[in-house]
Amino acid sequence: MSKMMKGATSSPSPSGMYDVSKTKLKHQTLLQDYQKPQMVSLSAFAFLFSELVQYNQTQVDNIAELERRLEDAGYAVGARVLELFCHREKGNRRETRLLGILSFVHSTVWKVLFGKVADSLEKGTEHEDEYMISEKELLVNRFISIPKDMGTFNCGAFVAGIVRGVLDGAGFPAVVTAHFVPVEGQQRPRTTILIKFAEEVLRREARLG
Amino acid sequence: MPPPAAPRSGDAIFSSVERVNAELFTLTYGAIVRQLLTDLEEVEEVNKQLDQMGYNIGIRLIDEFLAKSNVSRCVDFKETAEMIAKVGFKMFLGITASVTNWDVDGTCCSLVLEDNPLVNFVELPDSCQGLHYCNILSGIIRGALEMVSMKTEVTWLRDMLRGDDVFELQLKFLKQVPEEYPYKDDE
Numbered sequence: 529m530s531k532m533m534k535g536a537t538s539s540p541s542p543s544g545m546y547d548v549s550k551t552k553l554k555h556q557t558l559l560q561d562y563q564k565p566q567m568v569s570l571s572a573f574a575f576l577f578s579e580l581v582q583y584n585q586t587q588v589d590n591i592a593e594l595e596r597r598l599e600d601a602g603y604a605v606g607a608r609v610l611e612l613f614c615h616r617e618k619g620n621r622r623e624t625r626l627l628g629i630l631s632f633v634h635s636t637v638w639k640v641l642f643g644k645v646a647d648s649l650e651k652g653t654e655h656e657d658e659y660m661i662s663e664k665e666l667l668v669n670r671f672i673s674i675p676k677d678m679g680t681f682n683c684g685a686f687v688a689g690i691v692r693g694v695l696d697g698a699g700f701p702a703v704v705t706a707h708f709v710p711v712e713g714q715q716r717p718r719t720t721i722l723i724k725f726a727e728e729v730l731r732r733e734a735r736l737g
Numbered sequence: 738m739p740p741p742a743a744p745r746s747g748d749a750i751f752s753s754v755e756r757v758n759a760e761l762f763t764l765t766y767g768a769i770v771r772q773l774l775t776d777l778e779e780v781e782e783v784n785k786q787l788d789q790m791g792y793n794i795g796i797r798l799i800d801e802f803l804a805k806s807n808v809s810r811c812v813d814f815k816e817t818a819e820m821i822a823k824v825g826f827k828m829f830l831g832i833t834a835s836v837t838n839w840d841v842d843g844t845c846c847s848l849v850l851e852d853n854p855l856v857n858f859v860e861l862p863d864s865c866q867g868l869h870y871c872n873i874l875s876g877i878i879r880g881a882l883e884m885v886s887m888k889t890e891v892t893w894l895r896d897m898l899r900g901d902d903v904f905e906l907q908l909k910f911l912k913q914v915p916e917e918y919p920y921k922d923d924e
Contacts, residue, residue: 567756568854571801572829576762576873579790580769587776601768608764608858641761667757 565640574671581672581683591681599689599704606693609637622698626725626733629698633691634661641690642667647718657730659723661691662709666719682706684719691721701726742807747827750805754828759854766855770870780867787869791876792883799881802828810885814910815839817887818846821878821908830854834906847894850904861898869893875906886914 584597613636614622623629634649638661652658668683684706692704703724708717769790773783802808806824811817815836822834832854838847855871869875875891882889888911895905 566759566831566854566857568759568762568831569751569829570755570757571798573757573762573765575794575798576765576769579794579873580765580772582793583769583786583790584772597772601765601772604768604771605761605764608767609760612760612858641758643758 595685602689606690787872788876791873792880795880
């Protein structure tokens, strides 16, 4: 569903005629001015996201499964985000180096989707293949309170999925997870998106020097 | 008692609330529709589920609408439709709709949308021709109106994803639901 359009290609309508209305719709979206993006109210998004979570809750019987489904939904968003942003903001070029793609996620992707660059991007100290993007107040966690019986459930799984979708599409397969990290003196924890790259990614990166 | 505040315009509310990029909203909605298509398989079932999700949103969204718009009770269905088109759509989605095609009794009209952030980047594949992609919107309107005692029927007449030049939602007023008080104040 909701297929990202590719350039000016357009499927012919059943009659074989070139379908003008569909094309108009597509061009409007692609040429949208990035400096003045179309906005919707935060509550519109919050209502929608809450329905996404609630619907998926009816489809699962444990927390891990719920997070996996939210991550899947995010992955679909990430895959499209990569294609769209590479096309619009990077002249159809995508990053091929590890730090390049990480900063693309941390800066470009975050800036467009959440209106700000992510709070921090760090390399894991214990493992070579781990990187972390941290956010003090992740958009999807703002209106969410986790009931006690749901343990470590984190709606950030959706954002982790977006990150995984972008990375995977760009040729950097990784396992991406979202975690709450308590902050001293703050009531609400921050969210850390933990990225663990596949072995092949690190091998390639080492070869490229 | 202070006089009731004047109703605010959709533009004024939209510019005062926090906003997010419409692309995040659009793509998230796309992900929802795709999940439903995978889970439910039948396009008709997806339409139903989207409508249900919209209804769930509508019954909560009306609170925010009333709180932020200072709108009091609408005198008739015509005013209600105008409120949805000019204030409701604007304050949540940043778009406006026009209200047309009134029937003689003033109980049925059309909301026409030229711009709809839900459908950016979307193309309906042949296997989904029966899908009402934006069915969540009609559910929202139905749910929200039910909370202000109006039973309505909301149906899609035109859909840009199906090649029409605009989106057209038909809004039909069915009946006024008598208010039920869950408790008795005076006892």
